[in-house]
Amino acid sequence: MKKFIVSLFFGCLLFAISSCSKARTLDDIKADGKLIVSTNAEFPPFEYKDGDELTGFDIDLIKMYGEYIGVEVEINNVDFDGALLNVSSNKADLVIAAVTKNAEREKSLSFSNGYFLASQVVIVKKGSGINGNNIEEILQSLSDNNAVIAAQAGTVGEYYAKGDSDWGFEVIPNTTCQTYDNGAQAVLALNNGQVDAVIIDQLPAIALSESYADLEILGTTLTEEEYAIGVAKGNTSLVDSLNEFLVAIEENGQLETLLEKYFGE
């Protein structure tokens, strides 16, 4: 009996170690006929829900990619931090969620080439006294006001507000950072007066603060960054194919059409 239990246990252990699932290569995905994508549909205009329908720039882009390699696209909508982890734990083949590509994240994920230039901005209440004409002035002003800064958990905004050496962001003195599961809640807390500022990507900032008359977005952008599609570390076949695709749609003008559809410029 004891022998049986022991061997059962080791059997389970070996199974657990060996079954640590592997990232699926491009061929695996094509053979399966299904590309599993993870995203966080709370980030308009890149990914959001229009009624029941998942939509946005990223969603259209990845559907286009699905057509390009001839597979069906299955999209999992989860929290942003979950969306990143889904890929590194191989629950999804790739993450497209306005993910900023950077050296720190590249330690754990592989990225396609960038497909969109983005930056972080600060949203504040009108007349709050937090302002500035350049980054230094804005940071000084946040610090002078002992600001409570809100951000969406796991996004660049959080690392900027908290200060993170790996991202090259310095700590902003006298401020505290509070994170919410999505940008909309952070903006709601700002409008309620529960926090003093929100640091978030520029286009979502515009989309999220649109409905609040009391909020304004400071003119200066804090960062320069690039959105890219994240895949499991070392999944080169998928990265190569994504890069090929990005070049192809740039050449045939599909990217241009898509940009126009969502950003009209």
Add this chain to the structure above:
Amino acid sequence: MSKTDRKTRIVQISMLCVIFVGLLIYVLLDYQTIVDSFNKVFLEKNGTTRILRGLLNTFIISVGGLILGLIIGTIINIINFSKSNNIIMIILRTFCSYYLSIFRGTPLMVQLLIIYFIIFAFVRGQEVTIATLAFGLNSGAYVSEILRGGINSVPKGQLEAGLSLGFSYNQTMRKIIIPQAVRNAFPSIGNEFISLIKETSIVGFIGATELTKVFKEIATASFQYTMAYLTMGILYFLIVLIISYLFKLFERKVLKV
């Protein structure tokens, strides 16, 4: 020790040994990865300090919630068990019954969101306090039911005996019923505390930092989710283990149940 007891004991110990050896082998096989992962989770970027701060908030919210819950629960029971029937008591009693059905009829998560984003929309930078308040209000409803159960579990004959011995209703309640009721209700209060501790894991939704939130942040930033989530689970488990042990000890030594 009977023969079956000894057999059980041997099986238990050997199972523990097997698990321990298995873990040891796993650690040895993957030593470097585990050390790296440990460093990323606990040592880099003030990991341990942040975890401890999260732990502290978890405690503040659950202990504060329980204390508030006990106060509210007691008040509700005083109101409900008092015999006086003037208009104020009727209003209070109605209010209590509404409170109970609302707080027991909606998920804690929903209550938390409403309390934070709507009712206390004007309060700035007090996420932990608001969470404590929400947990206290929620717990008050459950504690009040637990206490009511405790009081009802004392045989009716005790009340009758007290009255027939010349005690007033209030005296009988205070001197005879309540002491026994508290003893009966105590284990359930312990359970309530344990569930409060576990439920604090949702306060991240309103921007408060507690244990779950800290580990989620660390997992996302470092991608070391295995180490982060497993340690988080073990930590909660240990806390609950310690708390339930303390409650059992208190029951045995102080209440002499």
